Amino acid sequence: xxxxxxxxxxxxxxxxxxxxxxxxxxxxxxxxxxxxxxxxxxxxxxxxxxxxxxxxxxxxxxxxxxxxxxxxxxxxxxxxxxxxxxxxxxxxxxxxxxxx
Amino acid sequence: xxxxxxxxxxxxxxxxxxxxxxxxxxxxxxxxxxxxxxxxxxxxxxxxxxxxxxxxxxxxxxxxxxxxxxxxxxxxxxxxxxxxxxxxxxxxxxxxxxxxxxxxxxxxxxxxxxxxxxxxxxxxxxxxxxxxxxxxxxxxxxxxxxxxxxxxxxxxxxxxxxxxxxxxxxxxxxxxxxxxxxxxxxxxxxxxxxxxxxxxxxxxxxxxxxxxxxxxxxxxxxxxxxxxxxxxxxxxxxxxxxxxxxxxxxxxxxxxxxxxxxxxxxxxxxxxxxxxxxxxxxxxxxxxxxxxxxxxxxxxxxxxxxxxxxxxxxxxxxxxxxxxxxxxxxxxxxxxxxxxxxxxxxxxxxxxxxxxxxxxxxxxxxxxxxxxxxxxxxxxxxxxxxxxxxxxxxxxxxxxxxxxxxxxxxxxxxxxxxxxxxxxxxxxxxxxxxxxxxxxxxxxxxxxxxxxxxxxxxxxxxxxxxxxxxxxxxxxxxxxxxxxxxxxxxxxxxxxxxxxxxxxxxxxxxxxxxxxxxxxxxxxxxxxxxxxxxxxxxxxxxxxxxxxxxxxxxxxxxxx
Numbered sequence: 001x002x003x004x005x006x007x008x009x010x011x012x013x014x015x016x017x018x019x020x021x022x023x024x025x026x027x028x029x030x031x032x033x034x035x036x037x038x039x040x041x042x043x044x045x046x047x048x049x050x051x052x053x054x055x056x057x058x059x060x061x062x063x064x065x066x067x068x069x070x071x072x073x074x075x076x077x078x079x080x081x082x083x084x085x086x087x088x089x090x091x092x093x094x095x096x097x098x099x100x
Numbered sequence: 101x102x103x104x105x106x107x108x109x110x111x112x113x114x115x116x117x118x119x120x121x122x123x124x125x126x127x128x129x130x131x132x133x134x135x136x137x138x139x140x141x142x143x144x145x146x147x148x149x150x151x152x153x154x155x156x157x158x159x160x161x162x163x164x165x166x167x168x169x170x171x172x173x174x175x176x177x178x179x180x181x182x183x184x185x186x187x188x189x190x191x192x193x194x195x196x197x198x199x200x201x202x203x204x205x206x207x208x209x210x211x212x213x214x215x216x217x218x219x220x221x222x223x224x225x226x227x228x229x230x231x232x233x234x235x236x237x238x239x240x241x242x243x244x245x246x247x248x249x250x251x252x253x254x255x256x257x258x259x260x261x262x263x264x265x266x267x268x269x270x271x272x273x274x275x276x277x278x279x280x281x282x283x284x285x286x287x288x289x290x291x292x293x294x295x296x297x298x299x300x301x302x303x304x305x306x307x308x309x310x311x312x313x314x315x316x317x318x319x320x321x322x323x324x325x326x327x328x329x330x331x332x333x334x335x336x337x338x339x340x341x342x343x344x345x346x347x348x349x350x351x352x353x354x355x356x357x358x359x360x361x362x363x364x365x366x367x368x369x370x371x372x373x374x375x376x377x378x379x380x381x382x383x384x385x386x387x388x389x390x391x392x393x394x395x396x397x398x399x400x401x402x403x404x405x406x407x408x409x410x411x412x413x414x415x416x417x418x419x420x421x422x423x424x425x426x427x428x429x430x431x432x433x434x435x436x437x438x439x440x441x442x443x444x445x446x447x448x449x450x451x452x453x454x455x456x457x458x459x460x461x462x463x464x465x466x467x468x469x470x471x472x473x474x475x476x477x478x479x480x481x482x483x484x485x486x487x488x489x490x491x492x493x494x495x496x497x498x499x500x501x502x503x504x505x506x507x508x509x510x511x512x513x514x515x516x517x518x519x520x521x522x523x524x525x526x527x528x529x530x531x532x533x534x535x536x537x538x539x540x541x542x543x544x545x546x547x548x549x550x551x552x553x554x555x556x557x558x559x560x561x562x563x564x565x566x567x568x569x570x571x572x573x574x575x576x577x578x579x580x581x582x583x584x585x586x587x588x589x590x591x592x593x594x595x596x597x598x599x600x601x602x603x604x605x606x607x608x609x610x611x612x613x614x615x616x617x618x619x620x621x622x623x624x625x626x627x628x629x630x631x632x633x634x635x636x637x638x639x640x641x642x643x644x645x646x647x648x649x650x651x652x653x654x655x656x657x658x659x660x
Contacts (some may be wrong), residue, residue, distance in 0.1 A: 003473060018291050062431040064460060065469055071315040072477035075484070078312040082291040 002059035003069065009052040010073040014081045015092060016045035027089045118281060125278040128271045129492050130517070134524050135268040137489045141528055143250035143320075144482030145243065147467060147475055148617075152243030154202055155617040156539045156553075158599035161203050161609065167225040169194060169406045170394050175228035176207045176409070177390060179221065183230075184209035188380065190411045195225060197407035197426050202613075204231060240539055241550040246532070254554060266332050272321045276310075283307050299498045306491040309484045316481040317488070323461035330362075337362055381418040387411070388421070388443030396445055397423045397436055405429065411440055420446065427468040432459060490525045497521060519568045519576060526580040527564030529624075533587040534560035536621075540598040581632035589625035592618035 018024045020041040025033040033041065052070060060066030084091050145152060176192040184190070187209030195203050204222035224231045253261035286292075286307040293304045310317065330337045341361045397406060407426035413419040419440025424433045437446040463469065467478045497518045504510060510518075538556035542549045568576050595618065596602035606615035 014291075021289060023289050024291060061429070062469075064431045064464075065474075068464060068467075068470070069474055069477075071319075072474060072481065075312050075316065075481060076477065078291065079308075079484075082293050082308055082312075085291050086293045086295060 002055060006052060006056045006059070006069060007073050007077065009048050009055060010070065011077040011080065012048040013045055013052055014074065014077040015096070016041045016048060018081055018085070019092075020045065024085055027085050028092050121278040121281045125275055125282050126496065128275045128278070129489070130496055132268045132271050132275075133489050133493045134520070135264065136272055137486055137493075137524060138253075138528060139250055139265065139268065140482060140486040140489060141532065142246055144479055144486065145532065146247030146250050147470075147479045147482060149243030149247040151613045151617060152246060153240065154242075154613050155595075156238065156240040156242045156536070158238055158540075158595070158601055159202060160601050160605075160614075161611045169398075169404045170391070172205050172225050173390055173394060173406070173409050175223055175225065176205050178228065179223055179230060180207055180209055180414075183221065185415075188413055190414055192409040194406055194409070194426075197428070238539065238544045239550045241553050245550065245554055246535065249554075254558065262328060262331060266325070266328060269321060269324045273325065276314075276318060276321060279310060280314075283310075286311055299495070299502050302491055302495040302498050306488060306495050309488040309491060313481045313484040313488070316478075317485050319461070319464050320482075320485070323465035326458055326461045327465060329458075380413045380416040383417040384415055385417045385419065385441040387414050387419070387440055388438070390421075393421055393423070393438050393443050396438070400436060401425060401434065407433070414440060417441055428471055429469075431469045432463055490521075493517070493521045493525065515573075518573070520565070522576040522580060523561075523565035523568030526577065526584055526628075527561050527568060529628075530564050530580060530584050530587065531557045531561030533584060533591065536591055537587065537594060540594045578632055578635050581628050581635065585625050585628035585632055588621045588628060591621040 019028060020033065020038050022032045025031070025037075052073070056070040056073070057063045057066035060069060081092075172194050173192060177190070180187065180190045180192075189210040191208045193206040193208075195205065202222070203225070205225050206220065206222050208220045221230050223229065251262070251265055252258045253264065283306075290311070291308075293301070293308060295301050325332075337358060341358050394406075405425050406423050407429075408422070408424035410422050410424075411419060412422070421438040421440050421443075423436045423438075425435075427433065438444065439446055467475065470478055497514060500514050501510060501518075535553055535557040538553045542552055542556075546552070564580060567579065571579060592603045601611075601614055603615060603618040606612075606618070
């Protein structure tokens with residue numbers, strides 16, 4: 001359960017930092033991000049990054065296991081994000097809407 | 101920057117830092133790519149070595165009954181006392197520990213004669229009877245033989261293999277560091293993949309597989325080097341702690357003695373020196389009752405937490421009883437020691453920081469602590485590492501082929517690497533599949549069948565290399581991928597025809613180790629099949645792509 005949350009948080013981190021980049025923003029929204037949105041996305045990215053570590057390490061029996069899990073989650077969140085950006089950029093939009 | 105489509109950048113250590121790094125990255129990768137790819141494929145399989153062994157033995161799960169640690173230790177010790185009373189070492193592995201996947205208690209003993217084989221028995225925890233080895237059991241190298249190739253290669257002395265592996269690992273680290281410098285642009289557009297664009301797509305795939313798994317790849321490479329520190333630099337240990345220089349002809353005991361002395365110096369202020377004296381006193385002693393020992397263990401960890409229970413020199417005054425927590429429960433095992441004669445707890449000295457750092461790295465490398473999900477992540481990261489090497493190798497050839505002028509024919513080097521790539525990247529997995537097939541097809545009673553499983557792997561791989569060398573160039577990849585798809589799809593079928601277990605039965609019984617193996621094979625079949633059919637449909641497009649790439653203006657970035 002907590003592992004699912006870590007996966008979700010790491011995915012949120014990856015999406016936020018990714019969308020803050022002009023090129024990826026364009027892939028999903030069709031436009032370059034305005035400065036304000038860029039800042040918001042970056043901020044969300046940092047917050048969820050922090051939360052990923054907090055939950056990941058907090059929920060693990062030992063902190064090193066937490067770190068290993070977090071590294072793995074980021075790897076596969078990144079992979080998922082790449083696949084979606086390449087083949088189904090709209091799906092990311094749907095995921096974002098689903099979350100809010 | 102430079103016009104890479106007409107002048108290859110690898111002209112030696114010229115130009116800026118990035119150019120020379122690019123040269124180093126390219127050639128180190130090309131020369132050691134094959135060894136590293138082999139290490140990644142076999143090592144990745146090693147994350148499921150116990151599961152693979154279980155499948156290869158082809159036995160159904162014995163029991164899912166819950167029996168207490170105490171009862172299981174009693175059963176195990178009774179069997180050892182009866183079957184191997186003379187052993188200098190007794191070990192009991194309880195069900196649920198990382199390596200036992202069939203519900204049995206695994207017991208083993210080393211006879212006093214060092215050259216004799218390790219005896220390995222499995223006990224049914226519901227009645228205390230020996231269930232393995234059975235007469236009809238398949239002798240198999242299992243997942244362990246596959247995993248051993250990861251660091252000991254095959255058909256050569258272990259020392260030789262260790263140095264080859266060491267050199268490859270060292271240069272892997274070089275390739276990673278230079279790769280980060282060469283490909284640093286990637287970090288700007290983290291998640292970019294541009295499919296169907298030839299060289300550009302391969303570059304993206306190479307970048308993605310390495311950057312996304314960078315934490316894993318850095319960790320696995322560096323810790324792989326750390327694992328063999330004293331073997332790679334034996335004179336340091338030999339000068340300070342005695343013992344032999346690295347030489348496989350020296351008896352193991354002398355290495356042990358030097359290691360023990362070394363460990364003793366690294367541990368601070370131990371109350372008992374007993375841990376480090378691996379040699380028996382030669383004075384007979386009665387083994388303490390295990391009951392009070394288990395009481396002590398349960399007081400420290402709670403009930404049923406024991407993974408390993410072992411006794412060094414069970415009937416000697418120098419004996420030590422050791423209890424380990426289950427491998428999958430903690431990052432580093434918790435261990436308790438007891439005097440084998442009196443049953444009193446022995447207190448271990450604290451270890452020093454460098455030793456602890458080393459332990460952390462080694463534990464991360466083995467990933468014994470990883471529960472199923474994390475273990476799968478390890479496995480997939482390993483595959484991604486193999487993909488990084490494979491895409492790098494393909495990139496080398498794609499780049500050179502696209503740089504050719506219309507009237508230019510590829511030189512021998514390019515054609516050689518193109519064919520070698522196919523025979524390695526797909527040929528090796530076909531060899532591994534042949535290893536599984538051989539396990540099912542070689543008659544169960546045949547002498548030396550375990551060796552022939554391994555021979556089947558290398559013979560098949562050799563055939564794939566020959567095939568890659570002789571077959572029409574545009575068909576090599578398709579043939580081998582199709583073969584790999586067919587072989588992996590049929591693994592569950594061959595298994596069902598030759599053993600008492602099959603996929604349907606494992607699924608119904610909820611035996612996820614056996615079912616998981618078959619399902620993974622089906623997953624690989626789909627992956628190989630899709631890749632094969634994608635290539636099959638490509639030839640017409642290929643020509644257009646090639647023309648387009650020739651017309652294209654020089655690329656804006658160094659491609660490697």
